[in-house]
Amino acid sequence: MGELVVTALRFGFLILLWIMIISIVSALRRDLQIGKRSRTGSPTAREVRKNPDLAEAAPAPRAAPRRLVVTEGPLAGHSLELAASPILLGRAQEATLVLEDDYASGRHARLFPQGSRWFIEDLGSTNGTYLAENQLTRALPVDPGVPIRIGKTVIELRP
Numbered sequence: 023m024g025e026l027v028v029t030a031l032r033f034g035f036l037i038l039l040w041i042m043i044i045s046i047v048s049a050l051r052r053d054l055q056i057g058k059r060s061r062t063g064s065p066t067a068r069e070v071r072k073n074p075d076l077a078e079a080a081p082a083p084r085a086a087p088r089r090l091v092v093t094e095g096p097l098a099g100h101s102l103e104l105a106a107s108p109i110l111l112g113r114a115q116e117a118t119l120v121l122e123d124d125y126a127s128g129r130h131a132r133l134f135p136q137g138s139r140w141f142i143e144d145l146g147s148t149n150g151t152y153l154a155e156n157q158l159t160r161a162l163p164v165d166p167g168v169p170i171r172i173g174k175t176v177i178e179l180r181p
Contacts, residue, residue, distance in 0.1 A: 036086035087140060087166045090133070095175030096122040104179070108134035111172060112145075124147045125173025131158075133170075139163045140179055142170055149173060 090102040090109065102109070102119055111116040121130065127147040134141055142143035143161035144151040150170040151158045164170065166179045 034045065085166065086138060087180035087181055089180045091118075091121070091178050091180050093176045093178055095173070097175065104135075104140070105134060108132055111177075112147075113116075119177075121172060121175050122176045123173040126175065130172050133164070134161075147172075148160075 088104055090104055091134070092098055092100040097119075100119075110121050110129060110132055111117060111121060111124050111126070112128050113121055114128035117129070127145070127149070129145050130147045131142060131144050131151045134143070140163070141161045142151065142158065142164050143155055144158040149172075153162055153164065154168050164179055166181050168178065170177045
């Protein structure tokens with residue numbers, strides 16, 4: 023009788039482990055599916071071939087940004103011409119744009135070009151970097167006119 027109970031407990035434990043593994047895998051699949059549905063930008067060539075209606079609905083090309091403008095904070099009104107090199111944002115003296123903001127880290131964020139677009143990434147700052155009210159968790163594309171907030175400083179890309 024004792025062996026039967028131990029065997030039943032072992033099978034019960036094994037079933038619980040499998041239920042946990044299946045629930046974790048299904049949660050991961052659900053998270054990955056959400057990421058696929060929320061894609062932004064123009065459709066790829068393969069998507070256009072599969073669905074020609076996407077080509078007509080493609081957005082008009084944006085004007086390339088040429089300046090980085092500080093709109094709020096201690097450096098409000100300051101402007102920086104964009105080049106092909108990345109821009110380091112932070113309080114450190116080696117930063118391209120030295121922020122006089124107590125809430126900014128020494129090496130807070132990096133703004134970099136990739137192709138015809140500019141991307142912003144947080145460099146592990148203490149208080150975070152926000153793109154249009156959303157805290158960055160990875161590098162994201164920045165459209166002209168969308169505010170980037172670092173502490174009390176707000177910057178924008180402008181054409």
